[in-house]
Amino acid sequence: MSKAGPILAICVTGAGAEALIQACRCGETEIGLPVPGLSQGTRVVCYCKDCQTAARLHVEVEDILDSAGGSHIWQTTPDQLTVLKGADQLRILRLSPKGLLRWHAGCCNTPLLNTLPKANLPFVGIVLRQSTLNTAGPVLGRITCHANTGSAIPGQGAPRNDKGFKRAGAAVLKRMVLAWLSGRAKHNDLTNADGTPIAPIDVIPLETRQAAVPAHLR
Numbered sequence: 369m370s371k372a373g374p375i376l377a378i379c380v381t382g383a384g385a386e387a388l389i390q391a392c393r394c395g396e397t398e399i400g401l402p403v404p405g406l407s408q409g410t411r412v413v414c415y416c417k418d419c420q421t422a423a424r425l426h427v428e429v430e431d432i433l434d435s436a437g438g439s440h441i442w443q444t445t446p447d448q449l450t451v452l453k454g455a456d457q458l459r460i461l462r463l464s465p466k467g468l469l470r471w472h473a474g475c476c477n478t479p480l481l482n483t484l485p486k487a488n489l490p491f492v493g494i495v496l497r498q499s500t501l502n503t504a505g506p507v508l509g510r511i512t513c514h515a516n517t518g519s520a521i522p523g524q525g526a527p528r529n530d531k532g533f534k535r536a537g538a539a540v541l542k543r544m545v546l547a548w549l550s551g552r553a554k555h556n557d558l559t560n561a562d563g564t565p566i567a568p569i570d571v572i573p574l575e576t577r578q579a580a581v582p583a584h585l586r
Contacts, residue, residue, distance in 0.1 A: 392473035397454030488563030
């Protein structure tokens with residue numbers, strides 16, 4: 369279906385439909401999304417301290433963050449994605465006991481997506497690695513939100529002020545409501561029947577988290 373590596377490729381599934389396939393670096397874990405309409409998600413870049421810290425807990429941080437420390441995310445609803453293989457490899461990191469659920473492939477420590485603390489809420493942020501942007505951009509649309517720019521690495525081209533934050537937030541709420549009303553929120557490959565995550569959760573020790581904070585934010 370797709371080759372191994374940190375890709376976000378357009379492939380044809382066994383059913384003959386086009387899908388975006390995101391694989392981990394070693395290819396053991398794959399997540400598929402039907403090629404979406406632009407209204408089904410929002411492209412954002414987040415420069416927050418937590419996203420920059422979390423990225424530094426993985427290998428190849430330069431492929432997770434852009435030069436200004438931004439994480440490129442496509443926000444959508446979980447019913448859009450399917451875990452194609454490697455469900456047993458999925459792991460979750462939390463920077464604190466109440467923090468965001470940050471999913472990665474345990475086989476090779478590749479970040480994949482983020483969900484809210486209650487994983488059954490219909491929100492998911494797909495992590496777009498720098499090496500995937502040429503493929504992802506034309507399909508997922510332009511970046512419409514730059515958030516938490518005050519935490520960006522100085523002098524590396526990030527906007528001086530946040531852009532599109534309120535609009536992106538409104539879009540998230542609208543998609544969540546529509547997912548609930550349509551019943552699509554019940555279709556979630558990332559949760560068990562009781563709404564708990566299918567992957568084990570590891571809360572990062574305070575000392576490890578503090579050591580991963582980038583120098584310009586210490």
